[in-house]
Amino acid sequence: MPYDLGATVRLTAECQDPAGALTTADTATVTVTLPGGGTAAPVAEETALGTGRYLADYVSSVPGRHTVRWVFTGPADAYTDSFDVRPLAPPTILSLADAKRHLKLPPGRSDRDDEIRGWTESITRGIEGMCGPVVVRTVEERHEARRARSIALHHTPALELTSVTSVQPGGTGYAVDDLDLDPDTGLVRRLDGGTLTGLLQFVYTAGRPIVSANITAAARIIVQHLWRTTQGPGRPQLGTGDFDVTEPIAGFGYAIPNRALQLLEPDRLPPGVG
Known part of the structure; x- marks a missing residue:
């Protein structure tokens, strides 16, 4: 999941010898390549979790995709990874609290918050692709x-x-x-x-200074629809027809159910616009 701008990103890696055994390196360096170019070099330290396990803490300063490169010597080893940082204020039609209420999740439960935030951001992009900018x-x-x-x-x-x-x-x-x-x-x-x-x-x-109720309601239906896909098979529920999908949306596939499309219809852009 993406990190919030300004959050500390904990980077981890393992150093292995040619036989695949974890080992302490003579030197360990980590380089973070920033989205717009430039690099950062947080301090790499061997952790107390065991021999050959390293970490470095990087405080994010710019949004976008970051590339991480670990290089070890004595023995020679290397590892490459990446992570994403959200913009300062990613546009979302639904707040996290609104989405959790609609999904009937307890206010104190936070273990799925990052996943739900990812859904609300992607839902916003899908709705705006059909209706134009909603979030100002x-x-x-x-x-x-x-x-x-x-x-x-x-x-x-x-x-x-x-x-x-x-x-x-x-x-x-x-x-x-x-x-x-x-x-x-x-x-x-x-x-x-x-x-x-x-x-x-x-x-x-x-954008729209006032988001109409039909757009907000459609966003709630879509987040519920996508949330159901993560819960695995279970007992059939009444009213599943509300989540039927018959019309693929360009760039969003079959992720928007019919009932949400009907709510968005008054605000949909004409074909070829947007």
Whole structure:
């Protein structure tokens, strides 16, 4: 499971001799390669768990996929692994507490929290793939305008323009006060009726300040559906038809049951949009 940004990641490895026996190395080093390049080198120590077992603690500082490389000498051995770090605020439609209540898990039980958080993040991505941004976030995207009367932003609802700058040296940006943004269509126009020109970087806020009840209800149904798949075979339950799946969703397969699709129908994007 991914680690939260700022959490301490405990890295472990074993040093083995050519025969496969655990042994104490003359030297042990561990290098963490960061997602955007650069490295970190936490201190590796042999643990009290037994000969040849090593650990190092790394405090995460950037989100994304990290690669871990252990190298031992005397004897020569090596081990490579990886781990993920969540963004500072990953978008989720359901809170952990909301999901646990719907799954009827006791508030004090936390052994499955990371798994449930993983489900809520993936559910959010699936719903937003069908309905557009739900959780409010900042979006950055480029558009090449050639005397265009309007530019259509990719993500709607588009709530507010933050900036429109030129990517080209010597190019001209536009003050957001001189532009009109249609939240529903994402169309950006000049208030004076002029055209937009150049390779432009748009920074704007997209999402829904108020998440409608049908979207929240659909998210609860989907998390319950996915949770049931982890529980293994058991006694048949009444109402299992609510979790039937007949329509595959691009990028989400058969993970969204029919009842959730029906709830999301009023907010689904037209085909080819999004």
